[in-house]
Amino acid sequence: MHATDDFRSFIAHSPSSYHAADTVATELETVGFIRQDETKTWDATPGGHFLVRGGAIIAWWVPEDASVDSGFRIIGSHTDSPGFKLKPKGDLPNAHFQQAGVEVYGGPIFNSWLDRELSLAGRVVLADGSVRLLNTGPILRIPNLAIHLDRTLNSTFALNPQHHLQPIFAVGDPHVSIMEVIAEAADVESADILSHDLITVDVQEAEVFGAHGDFFAAGRLDNLSSVYPSLKALIKAASGEDNSSDILIMAAFDHEEVGSNSPTGAAGPLLEDVLIRTATALGADEETRRQMFQRSSMVSADAAHSIHPNFPQKHDPVNYPVIGRGPVLKVNANQRYASDALSSGVWLRACQMAGVPHQVFAGNNEVPCGSTIGPISATGLGISTVDVGIPLLSMHSAREMAGVKDLLWFEKALESYLVN
Numbered sequence: 001m002h003a004t005d006d007f008r009s010f011i012a013h014s015p016s017s018y019h020a021a022d023t024v025a026t027e028l029e030t031v032g033f034i035r036q037d038e039t040k041t042w043d044a045t046p047g048g049h050f051l052v053r054g055g056a057i058i059a060w061w062v063p064e065d066a067s068v069d070s071g072f073r074i075i076g077s078h079t080d081s082p083g084f085k086l087k088p089k090g091d092l093p094n095a096h097f098q099q100a101g102v103e104v105y106g107g108p109i110f111n112s113w114l115d116r117e118l119s120l121a122g123r124v125v126l127a128d129g130s131v132r133l134l135n136t137g138p139i140l141r142i143p144n145l146a147i148h149l150d151r152t153l154n155s156t157f158a159l160n161p162q163h164h165l166q167p168i169f170a171v172g173d174p175h176v177s178i179m180e181v182i183a184e185a186a187d188v189e190s191a192d193i194l195s196h197d198l199i200t201v202d203v204q205e206a207e208v209f210g211a212h213g214d215f216f217a218a219g220r221l222d223n224l225s226s227v228y229p230s231l232k233a234l235i236k237a238a239s240g241e242d243n244s245s246d247i248l249i250m251a252a253f254d255h256e257e258v259g260s261n262s263p264t265g266a267a268g269p270l271l272e273d274v275l276i277r278t279a280t281a282l283g284a285d286e287e288t289r290r291q292m293f294q295r296s297s298m299v300s301a302d303a304a305h306s307i308h309p310n311f312p313q314k315h316d317p318v319n320y321p322v323i324g325r326g327p328v329l330k331v332n333a334n335q336r337y338a339s340d341a342l343s344s345g346v347w348l349r350a351c352q353m354a355g356v357p358h359q360v361f362a363g364n365n366e367v368p369c370g371s372t373i374g375p376i377s378a379t380g381l382g383i384s385t386v387d388v389g390i391p392l393l394s395m396h397s398a399r400e401m402a403g404v405k406d407l408l409w410f411e412k413a414l415e416s417y418l419v420n
Helices: 005-012 017-030 178-186 221-239 270-281 286-294 341-354 373-381 404-419
Strands: 047-053 056-062 072-078 083-094 097-105 118-126 131-135 168-171 193-202 207-209 215-218 247-253 297-301 328-330 359-361 384-389 400-403
Touching: 005 215, 005 221, 017 047, 017 056, 017 118, 017 131, 017 221, 017 247, 056 221, 056 270, 072 221, 072 270, 072 373, 072 404, 083 178, 118 178, 131 178, 178 193, 215 221, 215 404, 221 247, 221 297, 221 384, 221 400, 221 404, 247 270, 270 286, 270 373, 297 341, 297 373, 297 404, 328 341, 341 384, 341 404, 373 384, 400 404
Parallel strands: 072 247, 072 297, 297 384, 328 359
Antiparallel strands: 047 056, 056 247, 083 097, 083 193, 097 168, 118 131, 118 193, 207 215, 215 400, 328 384
């Protein structure tokens, strides 16, 4: 068995944010974590707890000696990835083909999605009010234009997201509807589906490759490459005997790729709800809750940019990471990342205690960097936060690339942060 086999299985079972949250929940239940109903009295008894809200999941471990003198140790990540989301009216007949009408979600690299077999995955809401997860399997494809028909394809041609990126699912059958295909996958009648949240997924399986098996290729590494190590780190930390009295938390949010502004995103109240209700259940009042927050810290875990051998000029000449050399501390002077000297020190000590190599990323001044949940959560909660991740190539492609060793080292470093 390869060291990444479990992660490959996790990716396969997590084609959408809703599936990812459900897959995490299933694994937590397997090791004894208890699902929290948000409409019921809050459970802060010693042991593991979790809640699922849409495509987000938060899990927390309460040690035996937890009290109002404890703090929170939080690992934050996100479950969503860029792609194309099916519109409410999803049928788009054109030139004898039946196409699915989709909307761009996040910032995908358009041409990486061409000529790939795609599924639709996510959730449907049924007439009886129930919610069902589904994955259609390979039903879609966005075909490229033959170069014979436009000689600018390799030079100046730009894909128009409305006209060039609508996937095909049938030909010559004007009566077939995309909702009928979806209903069949959900094992319901199409008339029973009231609404849906469905996104495209490249169906190609994850693969280990390279001359020495150093590389890992898959879709949705941004940011399942943080969700999965966070999950494993929490489970291992919870099962250990050397924990402090701090409450350990894994928070995997939805909608990071579109700004985090939702009830299940990092800008929403979800994490704060868990912190406040847990503290209150332990006997804290407003003053002692604030004290607990100031004893707390957070690791914002999201993918980082490896230096690209074909585009090294896009990176700072010194502050760049490389695939296969360990997890990355991400720093930005303009607070696009939440790391500062104090929070960085927490992370670097965790890596040292785990015996894990570490790297740093600071951007080229001519190339603006992205951002993460880190600054959003830190601003909302006032909790010291550091931004970290593993280095990727092809970030936001339909198929991204990571290092096998980095995935394993990241899990060890996150576990070290939780227990040391």
